[in-house]
Amino acid sequence: MYESNLLLWLFLIPAAAALLEAMSGRYRAKQAGIISIIGAILTLLVALSMCREVLAGNTLTAWNDQLYADALSSLMALIVTIVGLAVLVFSYRYMRHDVEAGKTTTERLPLYFALISIFISTMAWGTVTNNLVMLYVIIEATTLASALLVTFYWKPESLEAGYKYLILCSVGITLALLGTVLLYAAAVPFLPGDKALLITELVKISGHIPSNIVFIACGLILIGFGTKAGIIPFHAWLPDAHSQSPSPVSALLSGVTIKVAIYAVARILTIFYPQYSALATFLVLVGAVTMLLGIILAFIQDDLKRMLAYSSVSQMGYIVMGFGIGGYVGFYGSVYHMLNHALLKSLLFLCTGALLYTSGTTLISELQGKKQGTLTAICFFVAALAVGGLPPLNGFWSKFTIFVAAAQAQNWWAVGIAVFTSLLTLACLVRAGYRIFLYQDDHHGGEAAIALEEPGNAGHEGHIGIPSLPLSMSMVMVILVALSVLLGAYPSIIYPLLDLASKSLLHLAIGG
Amino acid sequence: MFSPMQLIIIILSFALVLTSFLTVESRDLVKSSRAYLAQALLLVVILAVYAVYLPNHELFLWCVMILITKGIMVPYLLRYYGRKVSRQEAEPLISFWPSLVIALGLIIVFFWLTHSNYSFIVPSDAVAGEPYRTNLAVAVTVLCLGLYALLTRRDAVKAVIALCLMENGVHLALMSLAPTIPETAMIGVATDVVISIWMLLYIITGIYSKNGSTDAWELSKLRG
Numbered sequence: 001m002y003e004s005n006l007l008l009w010l011f012l013i014p015a016a017a018a019l020l021e022a023m024s025g026r027y028r029a030k031q032a033g034i035i036s037i038i039g040a041i042l043t044l045l046v047a048l049s050m051c052r053e054v055l056a057g058n059t060l061t062a063w064n065d066q067l068y069a070d071a072l073s074s075l076m077a078l079i080v081t082i083v084g085l086a087v088l089v090f091s092y093r094y095m096r097h098d099v100e101a102g103k104t105t106t107e108r109l110p111l112y113f114a115l116i117s118i119f120i121s122t123m124a125w126g127t128v129t130n131n132l133v134m135l136y137v138i139i140e141a142t143t144l145a146s147a148l149l150v151t152f153y154w155k156p157e158s159l160e161a162g163y164k165y166l167i168l169c170s171v172g173i174t175l176a177l178l179g180t181v182l183l184y185a186a187a188v189p190f191l192p193g194d195k196a197l198l199i200t201e202l203v204k205i206s207g208h209i210p211s212n213i214v215f216i217a218c219g220l221i222l223i224g225f226g227t228k229a230g231i232i233p234f235h236a237w238l239p240d241a242h243s244q245s246p247s248p249v250s251a252l253l254s255g256v257t258i259k260v261a262i263y264a265v266a267r268i269l270t271i272f273y274p275q276y277s278a279l280a281t282f283l284v285l286v287g288a289v290t291m292l293l294g295i296i297l298a299f300i301q302d303d304l305k306r307m308l309a310y311s312s313v314s315q316m317g318y319i320v321m322g323f324g325i326g327g328y329v330g331f332y333g334s335v336y337h338m339l340n341h342a343l344l345k346s347l348l349f350l351c352t353g354a355l356l357y358t359s360g361t362t363l364i365s366e367l368q369g370k371k372q373g374t375l376t377a378i379c380f381f382v383a384a385l386a387v388g389g390l391p392p393l394n395g396f397w398s399k400f401t402i403f404v405a406a407a408q409a410q411n412w413w414a415v416g417i418a419v420f421t422s423l424l425t426l427a428c429l430v431r432a433g434y435r436i437f438l439y440q441d442d443h444h445g446g447e448a449a450i451a452l453e454e455p456g457n458a459g460h461e462g463h464i465g466i467p468s469l470p471l472s473m474s475m476v477m478v479i480l481v482a483l484s485v486l487l488g489a490y491p492s493i494i495y496p497l498l499d500l501a502s503k504s505l506l507h508l509a510i511g512g
Numbered sequence: 513m514f515s516p517m518q519l520i521i522i523i524l525s526f527a528l529v530l531t532s533f534l535t536v537e538s539r540d541l542v543k544s545s546r547a548y549l550a551q552a553l554l555l556v557v558i559l560a561v562y563a564v565y566l567p568n569h570e571l572f573l574w575c576v577m578i579l580i581t582k583g584i585m586v587p588y589l590l591r592y593y594g595r596k597v598s599r600q601e602a603e604p605l606i607s608f609w610p611s612l613v614i615a616l617g618l619i620i621v622f623f624w625l626t627h628s629n630y631s632f633i634v635p636s637d638a639v640a641g642e643p644y645r646t647n648l649a650v651a652v653t654v655l656c657l658g659l660y661a662l663l664t665r666r667d668a669v670k671a672v673i674a675l676c677l678m679e680n681g682v683h684l685a686l687m688s689l690a691p692t693i694p695e696t697a698m699i700g701v702a703t704d705v706v707i708s709i710w711m712l713l714y715i716i717t718g719i720y721s722k723n724g725s726t727d728a729w730e731l732s733k734l735r736g
Contacts (some may be wrong), residue, residue, distance in 0.1 A: 066696075133693065137700035144707050151715055156722045162715050163668060163728070170675055170708045171662065177701065178655070178682045185689040186635035194694050213635050 004053065004060040007067040009046045010077055011125035014039050014084070018117035025110020032109035033092045036117045040085040043124065047077040055496055061130075065198055068130035071500030075335065076127035076263050078497075079342045082483075083255040084120040086476045090350055091116065091248040093470040097357055098246065103153055112152060112246075119145040119252065126260045132180045132197045135264050136173060139228055142257055143169040149249045150241045161237075161244035168237040169228050176224020179217040183268075186213045199267055206271045214272050218279055221268055222286070228261035230313045231320060232290040239301075242309035243362075247353030250305060254312045255346030259338045262316060266323045266334070270505050273326055283324025284406075284414055291317025291421045299428050304362045305352050307432060308345065311387065314421060315341045321418065322402045325409050331502040333401030339494065340394045340487065344383045347480040348429075351380045354473065355436070358466045367436045371466050377437040379477045384433050386484055388426025394488035514642060517565040521643040524558045525650040528684070529619055532654045532677055536615055536661040539601045539608070541669055545590040548673055551680060552582035558647075559687055568691055574698060578683070581702040586676060586709050593713035594669065597720045602667035602727035611664065618660055619653055626652040639689055647688040655681030668716045668726040672709060679705055 017039025025032055051074045053060055060069040069077070095112055098104050104112075122141040129135050143166065151162035187196040190205040206214075227234035238258075242250045273280055294314030301307040315337070322334030352362050354376040359367055386393035389400070399422055406414040469477075487494055514522065531551035538544040556579045563571035604611065626633070626649035633648070634640050658677030665671055683701070686693065720726050 131697065133697035134700055137697070137704055140704040140708065144704065144711060147711050147715070151718070154718060156719070159715055159719045159722065163712065163719060166708060166712050166715065167662075167671055167675060170712070171659075171678060174675070174678050174682050178685055181682070181686045181690050181693075182633075182635050184693065185639065188690070188692065189636045189638060197694065197697065210635070212632050216633060 001059045001061055003062055004050075004069075005062065006046050006050050006053070007060055007062040007069055007128045010043060010050070010081075010128060011121045013043045013046065014117045014121035014124060018114040018121065021110055021117060022114040025114065029106050029110055032106075033088065033095070033113045036113040037085070037088045037092065039117055040081065040088045040120065043120065044078075044081040044085050047074065047081040047124075050074040051078055051497060054500060062128075064194075065200065066131050066134070067128045068198075068200055069128045070504040071497055072263070072267075072335065072502075072504045073127050075339065075497055075501045076260065077124055079259060079339055080120060080123045080127060080256050083252060083342055083346045084116075084123075086346060086350070086480055087248040087252045087255075088113070088116060090251075090353065090473050090476045091246070093472050094248060094353055094357060095246065101360075108152075112149070115145060115149050116249070116252070119149065119257075121145075123256055123260045127263065130199050132184055132199060132202070132268070133177070134197075135199075135267070136177045136180050136224075139176070139225060139261055139264055140170065140173045142260065143173070143228065146249065146253060146257065150245045150253075152246055152249070153244070155244075158244040161240035165237040165241040168234070172224045172227025172234060174224070175220045179220030179224060180268075182213050182217040182220070183209065186210060186217075199271070203271050207275055209272075211276065214276060215279075218269055218272060218276075222265060222283075225261045225265045226286075229258045229265065229320075230290075230316050231262075231286060232293050232313060232317075235290075235294070235313045238313060239297075239306045239309040242312070242349075243303055243305040247305070247349055247356055250309070250352070251346035251349035254309065254349055255342045258312065258316055259319075259342055262319055262323075262338070265320075266505065270323070270326070270331075280324050280326050284321050284411060285324075287317045287319070287321030287324055288414055288417045289317070290314065290320060292417055295421050295424045295428060299424070302364050304355070304364055304367070304432060304436070305349070307364075307428070308348050308352065311425060311429065312341075312345055314425060315345070315387065317421070318399060318402055318418065321414060322405060325402070325405045325411065325414070327405060327409070328502055328506055329401060329408060330405035331505045332498060333398055333405050335501045335505070336401060336494075336498050337395075337398035339498070340386070340398045340484070343480055343484050343487070344387050344395055347379055347383045347477060347484065348387070350473075350477055350480070351376050351383070354379075354469055354477065357469060357473070364432055364435050368439050372437050373466060373469060375469065375474055375477065377433075379481045380437065381430075381433050382481050382484065384429035385426070386488065388429055389422040390426060392488050394484050394491070397488065397491050517561060518643045520561050521558060521565070522646045524554055524561065525643070525646050525684075528554050528558075528650055528680075529623070529653055529657075532657045532680075533615055533619065535673060535677055536657050537608075537612055539604075541594055541597075541599055541601055541667070541673075542591075544601070544670065544673055545587060545594060548590070548676055549583065549587040551677075552578065552587070555680060555684065555687075556583060558684070562687065562691060566691065570695075571687070571691055573695060574687060577698060577702050581706050582676075582680070585706050589706075589710050589713055590669075590673070593717050596717045597669060597726050601665070601670050602725065602730075604666055604670075605664045615657060615660065618656055622653045622656045623649050635689060644688050648685055651681045651685035651688065653681070654678075654684065657681075666727050666729045668719065668728045669713070671728060672712045672716070675712070676705075676709065 054071045126138040186209045195201045230238040298310035386395035534547035630645045661674035
């Protein structure tokens with residue numbers, strides 16, 4: 001364990017980028033986004049350096065242990081920065097297209113990019129904080145940073161979504177604060193000074209905290225951070241916020257934000273696993289309900305973004321279940337699924353962005369029969385099949401690990417629900433993909449609905465061709481799909497980091 | 513039975529319950545905001561008494577913090593944005609008299625439940641006796657009143673005030689259970705509160721300018 005400034009750079013760089021973006025925006029609104037993208041590239045390099053350090057067997061600390069990074073934190077930081085960079089690059093042309101379409105103005109672009117950078121900064125900070133109350137502060141800060149992104153288009157629907165998002169998450173997080181305060185107050189007699197707030201110190205005295213307090217505090221923390229993570233029944237904000245945000249923001253919300261919230265839950269709750277197995281059982285139950293209801297609700301949606309949002313709720317169920325089952329295999333499955341789902345769901349939301357770009361809608365009934373780009377179709381199907389758990393894609397391996405963990409724990413009902421939900425997910429997303437990309441009807445003359453993109457046809461819709469996606473947007477989608485396929489074909493490349501991340505949760509659980 | 517300081521804290525705590533009740537039940541948003549302001553000032557006074565009673569002079573810093581955020585900034589935001597929307601609260605789910613009875617019932621039940629089961633939820637022996645016991649019972653009561661208002665009021669501005677009440681409840685618990693909490697955490701908590709209230713009110717005025725109403729139940733353009 002040694003002091004490292006990397007932890008500071010991880011969130012100070014995007015924060016500085018946001019500041020510069022906002023300050024320079026007044027003079028060079030047309031170039032908005034470049035500073036944020038440079039900031040995100042540097043932040044990704046910092047996250048990669050952190051991963052290199054933890055793979056070498058180190059844990060990093062800063063600010064008198066207020067910041068702490070083990071393999072799990074580094075993995076989370078990697079997820080935040082990869083998806084963050086992808087979203088920023090995708091946004092560069094996407095938002096300019098929105099300006100052309102009259103949805104927003106050039107003058108507002110610097111605000112958009114500054115808010116995204118701040119959003120990335122808060123999430124990155126969340127992954128490395130070791131302070132119980134600061135974790136609350138930062139999770140709330142992620143909500144505050146993203147609220148104006150949800151309402152960015154300033155339409156009645158997006159304002160409603162933003163209001164719901166802010167009020168529900170703020171109420172939830174207020175309860176989480178009560179939970180963290182109870183834990184802190186219970187830890188004070190055993191830990192001097194500021195140490196009672198440090199998660200790494202709390203682990204050492206977890207056995208001394210009265211059981212009543214543990215249950216009440218963990219319940220409040222689960223409700224609080226669980227609201228942000230989209231756990232049923234606290235998920236009401238999620239489909240609205242995801243469907244009304246600009247698509248790249250939806251990708252960030254679904255790909256990363258909800259993961260950071262569940263990471264916070266896992267960090268705190270696993271401390272008490274050795275003494276209180278009931279906590280773990282409860283998490284398995286919550287996970288099962290969330291995954292099943294989430295996918296059932298996804299089935300009845302016509303708006304693709306709402307469908308994907310409910311699918312995210314369902315996938316969070318897998319992650320919660322894995323954390324609930326616990327042990328090395330359970331933790332491994334959850335952590336792995338966090339990584340896979342972050343890549344896949346952000347890719348799927350970026351696909352909806354591509355569909356909006358080319359067809360101007362995300363309603364499946366309206367997209368049905370229209371020509372769509374081949375690249376978008378390929379990306380969508382690969383991601384849909386992977387989220388559905390089709391082997392040998394990456395989503396299969398992480399889900400399969402969770403199935404194995406549940407089977408090893410002889411939680412057969414959990415295995416049953418998880419497998420059943422996986423089949424439903426596959427059916428739901430593939431059906432949506434079929435209707436959008438492959439369905440042919442008479443009105444469109446029976447043409448093959450998948451059309452090759454014709455660069456010369458940019459700006460024209462209908463039978464002649466479809467607007468081609470800008471290179472930057474296509475590249476982002478290709479890179480994300482390539483990463484997903486790579487992780488599926490060669491899971492061993494990420495194994496060392498996942499192995500250490502699972503062990504760090506396990507060590508936390510046994511007080512090591 | 514109680515020392516004078518304890519008695520003062522207990523009396524002030526009960527006054528907090530009264531201001532919560534007025535905040536929830538007043539249908540005029542300006543009066544509701546004033547009741548909230550009174551509550552914020554009471555919180556500051558309670559904290560000052562704690563600072564002398566414990567004695568823990570670091571708590572005076574908290575006093576200043578609470579005064580600036582809850583006593584000045586949040587009421588200012590409520591007043592500033594309140595002028596841009598309708599002063600009268602949108603018709604609540606429960607009419608005046610039944611709501612009054614329910615609120616009183618909630619106060620009695622939650623205060624009694626927390627006060628009589630204090631040993632169950634007390635986190636450590638250091639805060640086992642009075643005035644912490646009454647204080648935490650009041651904090652839980654204020655929190656529940658806020659939650660009740662949030663669930664039964666259709667007006668979006670009232671929902672924000674209800675959120676403020678919930679936060680006051682939790683912050684009262686924070687200062688009575690964890691008076692030694694470091695300043696950085698405290699500043700973070702206070703900053704979050706102010707920014708979240710500001711953003712909510714900013715978005716609500718946007719909703720009002722589009723819909724001509726702050727009735728959150730009338731929005732519901734998003735379904736499923």
